[in-house]
Amino acid sequence: MTRGAANDDDTELGELRSDAASGVPDALFRYATALVARGRVEEAAHHYHLAGAAGHANAQVEYARMLLHGVGTDADPSMAVEWLLRAEGLGSPIAGYHLALIGLGNLQLPRDGRINERMLTAVQHDYPPALRAAAIHFGRKRNEEDQATCIRLLERGAGRGDPIAALLLAERLHRGEGCQAQHNAANELWLQLAKHGVPRLPEITAPLPPPSPPRASGEVPPGTLAFEEALQPAPWTMHSQQPRVMQVDHLLSADECRLMVATAMPYLRASRVVDPVTGRSDARQLRTSSDAPIDPVLEDLALRVVQLRIARAARSELAQAEHLIVLRYQPGQEYRPHRDYLPDRVVQADRPSAGNRKRTICVYLNAVAQGGETEFPVPGVRIAPAPGRAVVFDNYTPDGLPDPDSLHAGCPVQAGEKWLATLWLREHAYRSF
Numbered sequence: 001m002t003r004g005a006a007n008d009d010d011t012e013l014g015e016l017r018s019d020a021a022s023g024v025p026d027a028l029f030r031y032a033t034a035l036v037a038r039g040r041v042e043e044a045a046h047h048y049h050l051a052g053a054a055g056h057a058n059a060q061v062e063y064a065r066m067l068l069h070g071v072g073t074d075a076d077p078s079m080a081v082e083w084l085l086r087a088e089g090l091g092s093p094i095a096g097y098h099l100a101l102i103g104l105g106n107l108q109l110p111r112d113g114r115i116n117e118r119m120l121t122a123v124q125h126d127y128p129p130a131l132r133a134a135a136i137h138f139g140r141k142r143n144e145e146d147q148a149t150c151i152r153l154l155e156r157g158a159g160r161g162d163p164i165a166a167l168l169l170a171e172r173l174h175r176g177e178g179c180q181a182q183h184n185a186a187n188e189l190w191l192q193l194a195k196h197g198v199p200r201l202p203e204i205t206a207p208l209p210p211p212s213p214p215r216a217s218g219e220v221p222p223g224t225l226a227f228e229e230a231l232q233p234a235p236w237t238m239h240s241q242q243p244r245v246m247q248v249d250h251l252l253s254a255d256e257c258r259l260m261v262a263t264a265m266p267y268l269r270a271s272r273v274v275d276p277v278t279g280r281s282d283a284r285q286l287r288t289s290s291d292a293p294i295d296p297v298l299e300d301l302a303l304r305v306v307q308l309r310i311a312r313a314a315r316s317e318l319a320q321a322e323h324l325i326v327l328r329y330q331p332g333q334e335y336r337p338h339r340d341y342l343p344d345r346v347v348q349a350d351r352p353s354a355g356n357r358k359r360t361i362c363v364y365l366n367a368v369a370q371g372g373e374t375e376f377p378v379p380g381v382r383i384a385p386a387p388g389r390a391v392v393f394d395n396y397t398p399d400g401l402p403d404p405d406s407l408h409a410g411c412p413v414q415a416g417e418k419w420l421a422t423l424w425l426r427e428h429a430y431r432s433f
């Protein structure tokens with residue numbers, strides 16, 4: 001039960017309700033927002049819809065987000081796009097940001113040049129999630145100008161209250177990445193964050209990823225937003241042909257690894273895995289780590305770009321990916337030998353049209369002091385964690401059957417922590433946008 005739902009003393013809500021009775025769009029919007037804060041999402045969706053229909057752009061955006069994620073109403077991503085286009089037509093840069101986010105999936109909207117244009121508009125309007133995504137984008141580049149842009153954008157985001165921008169900025173200031181080291185400024189940021197209950201990130205450093213190969217249209221000049229760079233599949237080295245096991249080095253930048261850890265930290269819980277025999281999600285002993293399944297509601301554009309990059313490194317589409325999982329192993333924790341494909345009954349119960357988990361990609365997010373390798377006992381392959389490195393492997397044989405030889409394990413961590421991001425990739429589209 002939610003706080004306000006059973007509370008007749010909620011005078012603030014009562015006042016907002018009587019204001020909303022006037023039918024004035026902004027009053028409807030404010031009432032809906034108060035309802036969301038009290039967890040009354042069905043009523044909120046209804047009132048956002050009313051305000052949106054009356055031409056309130058921010059209500060249109062909020063209603064669209066509810067349609068996109070099926071919160072307070074049935075999920076209807078194509079209707080969500082229609083409402084966002086309406087709001088964008090009324091001049092909302094936030095609507096444009098959400099359209100860019102949807103466009104990355106290439107399902108409800110084509111993944112075209114509009115993504116960069118919309119992002120740029122949202123950046124120019126100082127919308128914090130857009131600032132964060134642009135900062136991380138420029139932070140991958142090797143030239144000084146883009147590195148300085150990354151710092152400036154993180155400063156703008158942090159100044160507008162984005163805790164993740166502040167965390168990323170503090171790490172860069174502390175280490176002098178893209179700027180002179182400024183320990184006092186970093187400490188001040190950490191102090192402010194701690195006051196809001198935001199802990200420091202674990203230590204994550206990584207070399208800058210290699211520059212992406214030039215496009216047909218030539219090099220991207222500094223200062224250009226070009227998200228399509230994430231589409232270029234990174235080269236891999238083959239460890240085994242049967243089953244196929246590949247390694248991709250320097251896939252993610254330090255900012256990208258830190259973003260994943262920062263997003264996951266508040267949601268970590270003891271891991272559960274699907275028991276291959278019972279199909280039940282209670283075999284705790286198989287995986288002793290903690291994990292954070294990242295609900296798509298939590299995905300900002302930066303995290304979508306990173307996932308797109310990861311999916312493409314596995315020669316797959318973002319839409320085929322199940323929801324991102326971030327895992328943390330502490331000393332002694334491990335993921336015992338297992339296979340990632342699901343029992344048929346689980347596939348039947350969860351998006352059967354997507355098929356099974358054909359391929360997996362795991363990305364190591366930090367340097368593990370000792371242990372934590374990913375081991376494939378059948379081909380005898382062992383891959384050591386390194387920040388930004390990925391391991392890609394097939395769970396299916398080339399003839400399209402579950403491959404028992406895909407057996408693998410996350411070896412026990414002996415010292416330090418291991419952070420890992422996993423995308424399980426289905427045979428067909430799993431996501432709806």
Ligand SMILES: O=C(O)CCC(=O)C(=O)O
Binds near residue numbers: 411422
């Ligand atoms: O921790 C590892 O190295 C392996 C993780 C894994 O097997 C998975 O996430 O499916």
Ligand SMILES: [Fe+2]
Binds near residue numbers: 339408
């Ligand atoms: Fe696995």
